[in-house]
Amino acid sequence: MVRDFYDDVVIELLRDGVLDTGMRVLVVCGGRTDRLVMERCGFRDVVISNLGVRPAGRDLGSFGWSEQDSERLGFDDESFDFVVVHSGLHHCYFVYRFTEREIVKTVHSYAPYARHDIRFFYRMRIPWGHLRLRRNRGLYLAVRLARPVLKLVEVCAPRQSNNFAALILKPDLSRTLHPWLRRTDGAVEVNSDWLATRYRTITAPRPSRQRS
Numbered sequence: 001m002v003r004d005f006y007d008d009v010v011i012e013l014l015r016d017g018v019l020d021t022g023m024r025v026l027v028v029c030g031g032r033t034d035r036l037v038m039e040r041c042g043f044r045d046v047v048i049s050n051l052g053v054r055p056a057g058r059d060l061g062s063f064g065w066s067e068q069d070s071e072r073l074g075f076d077d078e079s080f081d082f083v084v085v086h087s088g089l090h091h092c093y094f095v096y097r098f099t100e101r102e103i104v105k106t107v108h109s110y111a112p113y114a115r116h117d118i119r120f121f122y123r124m125r126i127p128w129g130h131l132r133l134r135r136n137r138g139l140y141l142a143v144r145l146a147r148p149v150l151k152l153v154e155v156c157a158p159r160q161s162n163n164f165a166a167l168i169l170k171p172d173l174s175r176t177l178h179p180w181l182r183r184t185d186g187a188v189e190v191n192s193d194w195l196a197t198r199y200r201t202i203t204a205p206r207p208s209r210q211r212s
């Protein structure tokens with residue numbers, strides 16, 4: 001099978017040390033493609049999840065299976081080192097338009113107390129399989145002709161590519177908590193010391209006397 005953008009991103013993250021093949025990985029909205037990529041990249045401890053029934057054994061190889069709705073995962077926190085989703089999130093209700101901004105907004109809304117480390121990868125990914133299947137060969141030939149231009153767009157203006165991947169790292173709260181907040185016994189609360197160094201305390205004005 002041809003190495004794809006999916007493989008390339010996972011391989012780059014392995015090379016950068018973000019991922020490790022010994023990690024326990026959960027794949028949501030998963031299927032055969034995910035199994036093949038995870039196997040090719042050397043992962044051993046993977047659980048593939050999706051709605052509905054378990055795919056036939058050979059489609060999961062040695063990986064585990066779990067029936068899961070990606071919007072209501074039933075696992076305890078910290079059950080996995082890494083979660084992967086490929087070509088699946090556009091099925092979810094939370095997505096209005098699938099853009100980088102939507103991802104940033106969703107992550108910040110979920111955990112507004114920290115600075116998040118979100119990294120994007122871009123690729124002009126041409127769906128050759130779909131194009132070849134069309135009865136009308138016109139579009140396939142047009143895209144083949146336009147290929148050098150599309151490549152140029154990918155190199156010169158990567159954000160204009162038709163595909164992106166996002167890496168969202170869970171924030172390390174000892175480094176990324178906003179300075180006006182602090183953690184006490186695991187709970188996030190306002191850091192009144194930080195506020196006191198920057199703002200004066202305002203005492204509430206006394207209510208003025210009303211003339212009768």
Ligand SMILES: C[S@@+](CC[C@H](N)C(=O)[O-])C[C@H]1O[C@@H](n2cnc3c(N)ncnc32)[C@H](O)[C@@H]1O
Nearest residue numbers: 029030031033050051068069070086087088091
């Ligand atoms: C386009 S397929 C992608 C499958 C696979 N990840 C791949 O790359 O080939 C989208 C998958 O998402 C699954 N899916 C859709 N909504 C889901 C949900 N809420 N929770 C879990 N899986 C979902 C579908 O069953 C389908 O298998």
